Amino acid sequence: MTSAISLTVFWHQLLGALLLPPFxxxxxxxxxxxxxxxxxxxxRLLLAGSLLLAWLLSLPITAITLNGWLERYPPAALAQVADTQAIVVLSGGKxxxxxxxxNVLSADTAGRLRYAAWLARRTGLPLLLTGGAPLGGEPEAQVMARTLREDYGLQPRWVESGSDTTLDNARLSASLLKPAGVGRxxxxxxxxxxxxxxxFFTAQGLQVVAAPTGFTRYDGSGLLLWxxxxxxxxxxxxxxxxxxxxxxYTVRSFIAR
Structure with a gap:
């Protein structure tokens, strides 16, 4: 199964290219x-500012600080995970x-799948893999399912391969989970x-236990971070x-009110 690049994703990529480093x-x-x-x-002032910005954006301390604002959820407790009904894994590229x-999984997706397999083996919970083909080609969820079978010996219960965005992940995953009686x-x-x-998932009426992985961490400290x-x-x-x-999405939600 193949598909062309999503137009929505194309515009997101273009906007990001114009607003983010290195541009x-x-x-x-x-x-x-x-x-x-x-x-x-x-x-001279612009040149100095450009060089300073390039230096700041390449520092571990900057990466730790910026990602620290985002990493609000702590690692999940196994007992909390066991009290849910399914494990949902979001794709992150191939x-x-x-x-x-x-095709193989990107580093982010591979890390997510490994952690999900680790949780599934310890809880016996079924797995839902979600991810389409926003950049075209084979859907990411299908690559995840193949990797899960071949590398971990596990079979997913559900494979959702039509989503292009995180919002799609939530909406289409809920459409598979709710008929099966899964609410947590x-x-x-x-x-x-x-x-x-x-x-996005709670907006679909699901109770969510966050199980984050891939925290931004570095060996060493002090001057090494600079x-x-x-x-x-x-x-x-x-x-x-x-x-x-x-x-x-904050602006989009505000406009939609």
Missing amino acids: SYLLPLLLALACRRRWPACG RPAPEYAA ITLVTQAWHMRRAVP IPQGRAMQETHQALRELLGLAY
Whole structure:
């Protein structure tokens, strides 16, 4: 099964590209070059600001701080999970893997699925995998289901493969769970994503136990947190993107009133 890129996701990606790094610090750099002859002082100020922003956005301490605002839910207690009726796992991307001649899970999705399998084995709860193909190709939930069977020896109860957004994940998952009499779920996704995901599922009339994974943590401390790292750039970008998503849905909800 294949599909084309979702138009909604395309516009989200384009908006993110314009508002988030690296464009957010490349733009003042381009403006600095444009100003260097006519307004040299302004050009130097923009250049310094661009370099400072690039440095700040590549620091582990920045990644920890930004993601800390998002990671509001603590790790789930196993007893809380066992008191629910199903484990719902949100997808977070896939990628082509030529060595397998197939699609495999992104690092985020793989981490979520591993944690969900760990919970399922300790509670005996059924699994719902949710994720479509927002960028086209094979639905992410199908890649998750294949990985769950082949790598963990577990079979999902439900596979929802039509969603393009987190809001879709909640709506379409609820349409599968409610006819089965499931009203209390454990929700598995990235710690930074949980703050946005939980309200979507509760709005569908589901009781949610948050089971976050992938917390933003670094080995070392002190000066090491002020040394730029490629990983920190990626984690800062994801935090800013998630904060932008929260702002988008807040404005959307306000307008819809």
